[in-house]
Amino acid sequence: MNKAAARERNGLIGLICVLCLLPLVTGDVNIHHVMVMFLIYASLGEAWNIITGLAGQTSFGHASFFGIGAYASAVAYFRLGASPWLGLIVGAASAGVLGLVVSYPVFRLRGHYFAVATMAVAEIVFQLFVSWSWVEGATGISIPVAAEGLATFQFHSSKLPYVYISIAVFALSAFVFHYIARSRFGFFLRAIRGSEEAAMAIGISPSKNKLMAMVASACLTSIAGSVYAQYILYIDPFMVFSMTISMKIVLLTVLGGLGSVWGPVLGAAILIPLSEYTRIVFGGTGRGVDLIIFGALIVIVACFQPQGIIGLIKSFGRRAQKGGMGGDDRSMRDAKASA
Amino acid sequence: MGSVYGLVAVGLGLIWGVMDVINFAHGEFLMLSMYSAYWMHSLFRIDPLFSWPIETAIIFLLGYLTYKVIIKRVVDAPGLTALLATFGWSLVLRNMAQFLWSANYRYLPETILSNKRLLIGPLVIGLPQLAAAIGSILMTLAVFYFLSRTRMGRAIQATSLDRDAAQLMGIDADRVYAFTFGLGGACVGVAGALLSTFFPVYPESGALYSTLAFVIVALGGFGNISGALQAGVIMGLAEALGGFYLGTQFKYTVVFLIYLLVMQVRPKGLFGW
Numbered sequence: 001m002n003k004a005a006a007r008e009r010n011g012l013i014g015l016i017c018v019l020c021l022l023p024l025v026t027g028d029v030n031i032h033h034v035m036v037m038f039l040i041y042a043s044l045g046e047a048w049n050i051i052t053g054l055a056g057q058t059s060f061g062h063a064s065f066f067g068i069g070a071y072a073s074a075v076a077y078f079r080l081g082a083s084p085w086l087g088l089i090v091g092a093a094s095a096g097v098l099g100l101v102v103s104y105p106v107f108r109l110r111g112h113y114f115a116v117a118t119m120a121v122a123e124i125v126f127q128l129f130v131s132w133s134w135v136e137g138a139t140g141i142s143i144p145v146a147a148e149g150l151a152t153f154q155f156h157s158s159k160l161p162y163v164y165i166s167i168a169v170f171a172l173s174a175f176v177f178h179y180i181a182r183s184r185f186g187f188f189l190r191a192i193r194g195s196e197e198a199a200m201a202i203g204i205s206p207s208k209n210k211l212m213a214m215v216a217s218a219c220l221t222s223i224a225g226s227v228y229a230q231y232i233l234y235i236d237p238f239m240v241f242s243m244t245i246s247m248k249i250v251l252l253t254v255l256g257g258l259g260s261v262w263g264p265v266l267g268a269a270i271l272i273p274l275s276e277y278t279r280i281v282f283g284g285t286g287r288g289v290d291l292i293i294f295g296a297l298i299v300i301v302a303c304f305q306p307q308g309i310i311g312l313i314k315s316f317g318r319r320a321q322k323g324g325m326g327g328d329d330r331s332m333r334d335a336k337a338s339a
Numbered sequence: 340m341g342s343v344y345g346l347v348a349v350g351l352g353l354i355w356g357v358m359d360v361i362n363f364a365h366g367e368f369l370m371l372s373m374y375s376a377y378w379m380h381s382l383f384r385i386d387p388l389f390s391w392p393i394e395t396a397i398i399f400l401l402g403y404l405t406y407k408v409i410i411k412r413v414v415d416a417p418g419l420t421a422l423l424a425t426f427g428w429s430l431v432l433r434n435m436a437q438f439l440w441s442a443n444y445r446y447l448p449e450t451i452l453s454n455k456r457l458l459i460g461p462l463v464i465g466l467p468q469l470a471a472a473i474g475s476i477l478m479t480l481a482v483f484y485f486l487s488r489t490r491m492g493r494a495i496q497a498t499s500l501d502r503d504a505a506q507l508m509g510i511d512a513d514r515v516y517a518f519t520f521g522l523g524g525a526c527v528g529v530a531g532a533l534l535s536t537f538f539p540v541y542p543e544s545g546a547l548y549s550t551l552a553f554v555i556v557a558l559g560g561f562g563n564i565s566g567a568l569q570a571g572v573i574m575g576l577a578e579a580l581g582g583f584y585l586g587t588q589f590k591y592t593v594v595f596l597i598y599l600l601v602m603q604v605r606p607k608g609l610f611g612w
Contacts, residue, residue, distance in 0.1 A: 058419065105599070105602075105603055106599070106602075108602075108603070108606055109602055109606050110606070112355075112361070112557065112561060113557050113561075113602060113606060113607065113608070116553050116554055116556075116557035116598070117557075117598070117599060117602060119550065119553060119554070120554055120595035120596075120598050120599055121595070121599065123550065123591065123592075123595050124592050124595045124596065124599075127588065127589065127591060127592045128592070130588065131588040131589070243550065247363075247426055250419065250422070251423055251426060254419045254420065254422070254423050255423060258419070289434070289438060291430050291431075291433075291434040292430070292431050292434045292435055292438065294427075294430060295426075295427040295428065295429070295430025295431035295434065296427065296431050297427070298423060298424070298426065298427030298430070299409055299424050299427035299428050299431065301423075302409075302412075302413055302420050302421075302423040302424035302427060303409060303412040303413060303424060304412070
């Protein structure tokens, strides 16, 4: 393992330790809520980052995987009386299968045609769930209240268990991203992002690698979806399958910085508290003031910091150590040197 | 309906093809045009049939300013940044509408065409829909004429093919881009005015159209204006037939399925290459 990778791993471990300690310092329920949302969205961002940041395939349809995860754990308990954990696993598996089946034909498309196709798939899945009566269609599912405990995946007296479960999910996604990004597979994906033809010429199969990346991304997205459903305890198709979810994932990752493990963390750390607090402060008016402010801030960040927040940090770092290269280039150079 | 979809998609496709910017605020432009048609009618008693040039001008200006203030700064930024900006802008516009005019559905009462029908044998065609279809086709033809016959239109085409070369020929790319954004807005300006006669006006009314417009632009092939119109008509038919045979809840499913299927045969759109 080279130095940059070790630094990134240690950084992640440090971040997770801090996150674990944070809820113990403050007992504020609002902060716990914001933490859970932040962690879920950061995990979603990491998952999306695998397929878009590394492999360069812009997906606008990750809400379908998120929704499948959410529905799987909700339906498992609501219809079948099974453990939501079983639902979580089944959901991840079915999201993986959906990713595989749908992506196989869709990956033939390039660029924007691919992006629009993922959007079309997500809309189809959304409409199927709206009119599927077994999962209550457009009414949505209220997960019945059960006894508190890890087995039922419900905690009513405190949000702390949810915080720790979402930390675990975040840790899983972040480390999966970290290891994929540093592995042979990750370099294959970057080669595909650079040029599919060139990747093929040196013996990398774009379709196989893109499919594997999509399946990994879909499974992680679905797991985050299950946790979300168990946390909110109510889901309907408009909440979990809508374009807004897909776009939020895209936004926070792009805002933070694409293709880096820190991108989704930074993006979610800025966007989620912002949206939650503007909602708490201005949301009561019911006239969308919170979203006006939220949207305006996104526009401002996009206009003045087009590289994402990570670009800002990098340019500071570059100024500090003259002649240094950006993170991704540097890690590639390190990897080459150690190989 | 199909030709209205076509016109909305032409506006989106124009911006997308020329500048490689996905305008997520396109549906909101449409919504604002519908609102301005509504206000023209309820404040000044101008029927949408005659007020459409005003809406078109308003949305043209909105598009022009959007470019000058926001898009100009992100058009050269890598990858998805422009998308971030337009998405943020769409949130601002949509919620601004909700803030100013509330989320209630509004209907235009008593326009000249409302509730009038044309009977041709067994066919019943609503006059507002007919006017929308004819208006959309005329506007698309006008855009087409503009692009191929006027100096500005040719400048837009040249910039879309190769921006650097166009600039070397003395074309002000910045002005072209601003104009393109305005023109894309003008398309939905017309579409919104025509739609407002038979479609409820509310802050979310543009959202559906923008998703459909993405699919239609891609189906037609990027950078192909007439392709977008034809794809729009196809999707309009697919929606109507799908709604009729499978039930209204599945009409858009059919539209999206058709896109996925067609893409298997023509990965770059029906009329793209």
